[in-house]
Amino acid sequence: MSVRVLPDFLINQIAAGEVVERPASVVKELIENALDAGADQIMIDVVDGGRTSISVVDNGSGMSRHDLEKSIMRHATSKLPDDDLLNINYMGFRGEALPSIASVSDMIIDTCNGIEENGWCLDCSTGDIKPSSWENGTRIRVNNLFSKTPARLKFLRGDKSEMISVLDVFKRLAMARPDVGFVLNNKWRFPKNQEITERIISVMGDDVRGHMLTVDAISSNASLKLTGVISEPTLRRASSVDQYLFVNGRPVKDKVLFGALRAAYMDVMHAREFPLCALYLDLDHRSVDVNVSPAKTEVHFLEPVHVRNFMIKSLRDVLAKTLDEKTNMNSYCYTGQSITNKKINFNLGDYSRVSSPNRNAPDIAFMFKPVKDDSLENFFESEKPDATDSQIQNEGTFPLGRVIGQVGNKYILSQSGENLIIVDQHAAHERITYERLRRYDIKRQPLLTPIVINIKSEDGEAILSISEEMKKSGLYIDAFGNDAIAIFEKPADWDLNWDDLFHSIADEVREYGHSAQLSERLHLKLANYACHHSVRAGQKLDYNQMDALLRDIEKTNRGSECNHGRPVYKIIPFAEIDGWFERI
Numbered sequence: 065m066s067v068r069v070l071p072d073f074l075i076n077q078i079a080a081g082e083v084v085e086r087p088a089s090v091v092k093e094l095i096e097n098a099l100d101a102g103a104d105q106i107m108i109d110v111v112d113g114g115r116t117s118i119s120v121v122d123n124g125s126g127m128s129r130h131d132l133e134k135s136i137m138r139h140a141t142s143k144l145p146d147d148d149l150l151n152i153n154y155m156g157f158r159g160e161a162l163p164s165i166a167s168v169s170d171m172i173i174d175t176c177n178g179i180e181e182n183g184w185c186l187d188c189s190t191g192d193i194k195p196s197s198w199e200n201g202t203r204i205r206v207n208n209l210f211s212k213t214p215a216r217l218k219f220l221r222g223d224k225s226e227m228i229s230v231l232d233v234f235k236r237l238a239m240a241r242p243d244v245g246f247v248l249n250n251k252w253r254f255p256k257n258q259e260i261t262e263r264i265i266s267v268m269g270d271d272v273r274g275h276m277l278t279v280d281a282i283s284s285n286a287s288l289k290l291t292g293v294i295s296e297p298t299l300r301r302a303s304s305v306d307q308y309l310f311v312n313g314r315p316v317k318d319k320v321l322f323g324a325l326r327a328a329y330m331d332v333m334h335a336r337e338f339p340l341c342a343l344y345l346d347l348d349h350r351s352v353d354v355n356v357s358p359a360k361t362e363v364h365f366l367e368p369v370h371v372r373n374f375m376i377k378s379l380r381d382v383l384a385k386t387l388d389e390k391t392n393m394n395s396y397c398y399t400g401q402s403i404t405n406k407k408i409n410f411n412l413g414d415y416s417r418v419s420s421p422n423r424n425a426p427d428i429a430f431m432f433k434p435v436k437d438d439s440l441e442n443f444f445e446s447e448k449p450d451a452t453d454s455q456i457q458n459e460g461t462f463p464l465g466r467v468i469g470q471v472g473n474k475y476i477l478s479q480s481g482e483n484l485i486i487v488d489q490h491a492a493h494e495r496i497t498y499e500r501l502r503r504y505d506i507k508r509q510p511l512l513t514p515i516v517i518n519i520k521s522e523d524g525e526a527i528l529s530i531s532e533e534m535k536k537s538g539l540y541i542d543a544f545g546n547d548a549i550a551i552f553e554k555p556a557d558w559d560l561n562w563d564d565l566f567h568s569i570a571d572e573v574r575e576y577g578h579s580a581q582l583s584e585r586l587h588l589k590l591a592n593y594a595c596h597h598s599v600r601a602g603q604k605l606d607y608n609q610m611d612a613l614l615r616d617i618e619k620t621n622r623g624s625e626c627n628h629g630r631p632v633y634k635i636i637p638f639a640e641i642d643g644w645f646e647r648i
């Protein structure tokens with residue numbers, strides 16, 4: 065067998081294997097080309113999930129006859145003027161898309177640059193080029209995708225499923241450029257020059273309105289900038305569909321960024337749930353390599369740890385600030401006096417104590433008993449405990465208000481100003497317990513016989529590089545000979561499969577320069593503990609217990625969400641209730 069250089073059509077088909085995986089990749093490449101050509105209106109039509117035809121029409125610069133002929137040659141691009149692969153200002157740069165798509169479909173391009181007398185039409189299957197009546201911008205039609213490569217055709221999923229992928233690509237690009245108008249199959253329409261928030265709502269759905277928090281952060285040395293929005297923890301999805309991430313304007317699905325997002329929400333959302341976001345990270349072109357894969361959804365950061373930490377901190381700041389504001393709503397005014405006066409005796413057992421027998425725990429059922437007084441409010445006041453063991457002088461000003469009673473043995477009702485408040489007793493206590501546990505130093509247990517983990521030396525190095533970080537989770541480690549690591553101290557009462565954990569941490573550190581696995585496990589452990597050591601739904605509470613619970617939740621960080629991201633309380637303004645009864 066002699067060595068031979070493959071013919072161009074085969075080389076293109078091989079390249080197509082990387083660039084054009086499915087119809088969605090064609091749509092992506094064609095939209096990106098339209099954006100690169102400066103279009104501000106792009107219309108896409110996709111038939112049968114893209115299998116039968118894909119058409120993309122733009123009002124961009126168009127091409128001259130000469131450029132049109134070149135555009136379907138391999139590695140022909142207008143986008144790398146100074147041959148610098150790190151300085152990429154366009155979405156495309158490889159010059160691979162058009163020749164690849166042409167090699168696996170019947171592609172026809174109509175284009176007009178407005179300078180030449182007429183437009184041009186190129187039939188890529190035959191190479192025929194002829195004058196066309198096309199007047200403005202470019203239309204690319206891709207018919208019978210993969211019909212020339214039946215093996216690829218077989219790998220396509222059903223039309224519906226391919227369409228979902230097309231829609232995903234479409235939405236991501238539409239989010240990247242709210243200034244550009246997009247239409248898909250005449251059904252999904254995003255007008256041009258939309259405000260970013262309106263574009264986000266059009267893409268993600270109306271339920272996000274009013275529930276997104278603004279992010280606008282810049283790193284201390286000004287090298288990283290993060291803008292966009294993230295969802296309040298109570299708004300979440302069952303998958304990552306509505307997580308939109310962009311690096312220098314390019315939609316990415318990058319593990320460093322997804323990981324940072326998850327870590328930022330770790331305290332307020334269950335690991336199996338996903339916050340929504342549209343986050344735009346901007347950094348110097350030289351600090352990120354987008355030249356990783358032809359699909360270009362992954363990037364390599366020069367300093368992944370820096371990026372990750374900056375993102376976690378920026379997002380946590382936003383979450384903490386907003387959640388605190390929520391807790392400190394209305395006219396919440398502790399006097400310094402009342403805080404110190406109050407016994408904040410927080411034992412885990414506090415609320416689980418059996419109701420004191422002499423205290424008549426007001427239950428909502430009381431409301432339906434005949435009462436002499438015509439005001440229910442007065443009735444309950446007479447049931448309140450003595451002023452001495454609570455801050456009675458401030459009662460009117462507590463944000464979570466004065467306890468009215470318990471319903472269903474799981475919700476506490478209270479009133480604050482012109483609001484009725486319903487508190488989920490379990491979620492509330494769980495959040496208090498969790499935040500309290502977090503303030504403790506972890507109790508460490510020195511090991512008489514260290515736990516030794518055999519590990520390849522490069523994996524060992526990776527792990528030792530984050531040993532300071534591990535200390536924060538209570539783990540003291542050091543090298544143990546050449547091919548092992550030893551744990552000398554670990555959190556008491558914490559036994560894991562250290563071997564597995566360390567190997568998987570090493571993989572992560574080597575790939576991303578960082579690993580959050582240990583802190584995530586610690587979080588899970590705390591969350592689990594908090595959940596099992598908190599007042600349950602179904603437990604009857606007396607007035608003091610309920611009052612203490614409300615007062616504590618007011619002082620707790622992120623008190624408005626439990627550590628699974630569920631709401632802890634709901635505030636119903638009387639005005640809303642008036643509406644129910646048509647009392648306006």
Ligand code: ADP
Pocket residue numbers: 093097098100101122124125126127131135136140141142143155156157158159160161162163202
């Ligand atoms: P790349 O985008 O990486 O340069 P492509 O194969 O996608 O490679 O496109 C090749 C060239 O064809 C581009 O560099 C551009 O000059 C031209 N081109 C492609 N699509 C369009 C379009 N819609 N409008 C104008 N020019 C286009």
Ligand code: MG
Pocket residue numbers: 093096097155156157159161162
């Ligand atoms: Mg391109």
